[in-house]
Amino acid sequence: MPAFSEKPPEDAIREISLKLKSTCGANIQHLLLFFTSQYPPLTLIKSVNFTLKPHRLFGLQVPALIYGGIHRAKGVLAIAVNNAHAAMKEVLLKSDDWENTESTFRRELRDLPGEKSFMFSALPPGASFANFRRGVNMAIGKNIPAIGAGYMKKFAYKHYVILNNRVEEGIVNLVGRGLHMDTLQMGGFVPLGKPFVITKSLPDHGLLIEINNRPAIEIYRHYFQDKFENFKKRRFFPFYPIGVHDGEGIRMISVADSLKDGSLLCLGSIKEGSRANFTILHQPTLFRTIKERLETIRKHGEGFVFMINSISRKKILMDAADEELLAIKTALGDKFKTAGICADYIIYPDKSLMEIGMETGNLLLSLWK
Amino acid sequence: MNDSVFIMVVLGLMSLVGMGFYIFYQHQTSTILKDNIANLETTVAEIDNQAKIILKSDMELKVYQEEVEDKLDKLTFLKNMIVASVNILDREDLFSQINEKTINDLGFKKGMILNYASLEPRAEIALSAQESIAIKDFLLHKKQILASVNLIGQDHEACSKLSYELGYNDYLFAPIRGREDIHGVFFVAGMIQPTAIGVPEKEIFTIVCMYLGQCLDNIKMFEDLYLSKDELEKKVRERTNELVKTLKEMESVSKAKSDFISSVSHELRTPLTSVKGFSALLVAEKFGALPPEAKQRLEKIDQNVNKLVEMVNMLLDISRIESGKTEVKIAPADIVKLIRDVGDFLSPQMQAKSITFEAAAPDQLRVLMDKSLIERVLINLINNALKFTPENGKITVACAPDGDRAKISVTDTGCGIPKEDMEKLFHEFYRSQLTKNIPGTGLGLSLVKRIVETHKEKIWVESEVEKGTTFTFTLKLEERSAHV
Numbered sequence: 034m035p036a037f038s039e040k041p042p043e044d045a046i047r048e049i050s051l052k053l054k055s056t057c058g059a060n061i062q063h064l065l066l067f068f069t070s071q072y073p074p075l076t077l078i079k080s081v082n083f084t085l086k087p088h089r090l091f092g093l094q095v096p097a098l099i100y101g102g103i104h105r106a107k108g109v110l111a112i113a114v115n116n117a118h119a120a121m122k123e124v125l126l127k128s129d130d131w132e133n134t135e136s137t138f139r140r141e142l143r144d145l146p147g148e149k150s151f152m153f154s155a156l157p158p159g160a161s162f163a164n165f166r167r168g169v170n171m172a173i174g175k176n177i178p179a180i181g182a183g184y185m186k187k188f189a190y191k192h193y194v195i196l197n198n199r200v201e202e203g204i205v206n207l208v209g210r211g212l213h214m215d216t217l218q219m220g221g222f223v224p225l226g227k228p229f230v231i232t233k234s235l236p237d238h239g240l241l242i243e244i245n246n247r248p249a250i251e252i253y254r255h256y257f258q259d260k261f262e263n264f265k266k267r268r269f270f271p272f273y274p275i276g277v278h279d280g281e282g283i284r285m286i287s288v289a290d291s292l293k294d295g296s297l298l299c300l301g302s303i304k305e306g307s308r309a310n311f312t313i314l315h316q317p318t319l320f321r322t323i324k325e326r327l328e329t330i331r332k333h334g335e336g337f338v339f340m341i342n343s344i345s346r347k348k349i350l351m352d353a354a355d356e357e358l359l360a361i362k363t364a365l366g367d368k369f370k371t372a373g374i375c376a377d378y379i380i381y382p383d384k385s386l387m388e389i390g391m392e393t394g395n396l397l398l399s400l401w402k
Numbered sequence: 403m404n405d406s407v408f409i410m411v412v413l414g415l416m417s418l419v420g421m422g423f424y425i426f427y428q429h430q431t432s433t434i435l436k437d438n439i440a441n442l443e444t445t446v447a448e449i450d451n452q453a454k455i456i457l458k459s460d461m462e463l464k465v466y467q468e469e470v471e472d473k474l475d476k477l478t479f480l481k482n483m484i485v486a487s488v489n490i491l492d493r494e495d496l497f498s499q500i501n502e503k504t505i506n507d508l509g510f511k512k513g514m515i516l517n518y519a520s521l522e523p524r525a526e527i528a529l530s531a532q533e534s535i536a537i538k539d540f541l542l543h544k545k546q547i548l549a550s551v552n553l554i555g556q557d558h559e560a561c562s563k564l565s566y567e568l569g570y571n572d573y574l575f576a577p578i579r580g581r582e583d584i585h586g587v588f589f590v591a592g593m594i595q596p597t598a599i600g601v602p603e604k605e606i607f608t609i610v611c612m613y614l615g616q617c618l619d620n621i622k623m624f625e626d627l628y629l630s631k632d633e634l635e636k637k638v639r640e641r642t643n644e645l646v647k648t649l650k651e652m653e654s655v656s657k658a659k660s661d662f663i664s665s666v667s668h669e670l671r672t673p674l675t676s677v678k679g680f681s682a683l684l685v686a687e688k689f690g691a692l693p694p695e696a697k698q699r700l701e702k703i704d705q706n707v708n709k710l711v712e713m714v715n716m717l718l719d720i721s722r723i724e725s726g727k728t729e730v731k732i733a734p735a736d737i738v739k740l741i742r743d744v745g746d747f748l749s750p751q752m753q754a755k756s757i758t759f760e761a762a763a764p765d766q767l768r769v770l771m772d773k774s775l776i777e778r779v780l781i782n783l784i785n786n787a788l789k790f791t792p793e794n795g796k797i798t799v800a801c802a803p804d805g806d807r808a809k810i811s812v813t814d815t816g817c818g819i820p821k822e823d824m825e826k827l828f829h830e831f832y833r834s835q836l837t838k839n840i841p842g843t844g845l846g847l848s849l850v851k852r853i854v855e856t857h858k859e860k861i862w863v864e865s866e867v868e869k870g871t872t873f874t875f876t877l878k879l880e881e882r883s884a885h886v
Contacts, residue, residue, distance in 0.1 A: 226449060226450045227450045255454075256457045257458060258458065263461075263465070264461060266597055267465065269464060272464055273457065311453065313457065351467060
């Protein structure tokens, strides 16, 4: 059950507390707290322990929140999880422990045996997604339904996380069982122009070296022609993600920057031989997709939808970014509560590759029943 | 044989025709396919060209959007900066507003503010020691350029050496100009966006410098105002101290005077009593008959001794009241009765001068007073009136309630008091020129004033020369009387 407030820290927690207590009762098992940089984590912990007193507290500082069908640059979003069948465990990987992801996961999850039904992860700037994925694959297995948020650059002085009553920094994970989660990605991107082939890449390093046997950057020169230099100077790469054709559809790969040798630094891996297209977000397609795909979900009951939106998508859509959220909220109807956070890239369960994937450009919807 | 040959020839010809047809058909199909492929390739190329147009237009739109967004961000930054600094009246507080965020909001990574005259840094953000030295050195030799322009950058001819020393050329200098002089120099460098410094960056930077100049002008005005206020306060304090000192001196002189009068009067009283006793006995011829001339002289001595005794008594009374030695017993009493008693007491003198006495008062009016002291007030005022009222004149003592007080006035039909004398009338030993020939000590009215003031009440005088004078004083009504 989500509750949101944008009042000053102590008042915000008081308001959230009143809302949650009226819907979930006084005894809250797990409280997930997402907050923007205006909210000092220590004040939040103090206020939460004074009012809500949850059994376990998990917090994450984020650049922006989603609530009420719009993006919120300031506020606190609290999600109370009261489920007798659910069990959760927090796993913190501090920066000096990132190389030991596998062993840390194994050690920390000893007291949570059995098959895990979900995982939420948050990766701060500097954390290598490839290392993280390798560690998780080996410790838990490739098939864990994982969602999460990753950050490329600092949006605040520090990226704080709250684990129970401690303020920490690092990769934070919430692993659990007993709760069922399904995911859905909202795209709206349409392929443009002639498909091209990835002829040389280093997937684990997110490096795209050659496209059609030419330096990868040349594909941009081909399309932007006289505007190419301005395009490069303004670093407009994230506005036009590369859509990789895989078995199930198009997987969005965002290009972060170009290197001097003409290679492209990507968020997400592209294997050699993959066919891909330039993509562009087409709003009519997006809003049509929202309506069509969420109609079926709306008809099948009620629940909570937690969204993770990528900042680059928000930037691409501009004013329409809030319209998209509102359209989702409207399409899901009153029986579904919606809330969420923003991230530089999203972590999602890649059903085609059967492992944890990362991408930017799409909006991830996780449906909790 | 011929038949078989014929058949074979026919078959051969037929297969040749068939092959010809087949080759023709194949050729036709291949041509169609080639055409189709060519068409497809043209279509794909067309799609690709369309994609180029779409992408280029979309990018242009995004550039435009980004610029609008950037301008909005800059406007928000300006608004926030003005809101944060509008009430700042301290230089240090103002410069503390120029931090990393401010420089970033301007679109740069590094920045510095220096005092224009001394080149002393007031704010420095993300600059290395070498960069600071290079900037200071540049300004030391070239800061005069900023006196006549609003902005200089790497494109200015004077900046080539600096660009070389800094190792980059995306920087700007602007003067922080006030109304009268240049307060400082603002330097920013290192564009956050990987683009060249554009017009928006230059404009916003110039606006910020102009705003800082205005803020510094305001601070200077406030400081000047504060200093002059401080100076004024200092002067007021000095004058107040001087006044307090003078007042204390005056109080001490006054006390010394009162003590002196008191002790002198005391010392005079004993011998005077003795002189008075003997002179009275001598005038009464208790020591034998006196020659008429001696008796006449002795009577003069006796009169003057009486005058002296009266004066000494009066002085003693004044000094007692002044020093607080006189015990004042304020109690409710009927002022009308007191007026009538005093009138009766002084009736012989009035009759002697054929003066009519009138008490214009209600039957009773109770006031809060020290009866014996107010009796002296009335005696002194009526006596005074008697002295200055010619024969067949009239003295009226009126008494009436006025709010919570009673107003008691003594009016005569005497010679009146000139305006210039009115203020000094209650001063000790003061005597008007008009009354010089009428005997008196000059202490009576002074004593009257002190007694009235002891009651925390007021006394005043109204007079018209040749027509008469009215002395009025107030006394607090007893609550019951006031109510009635």
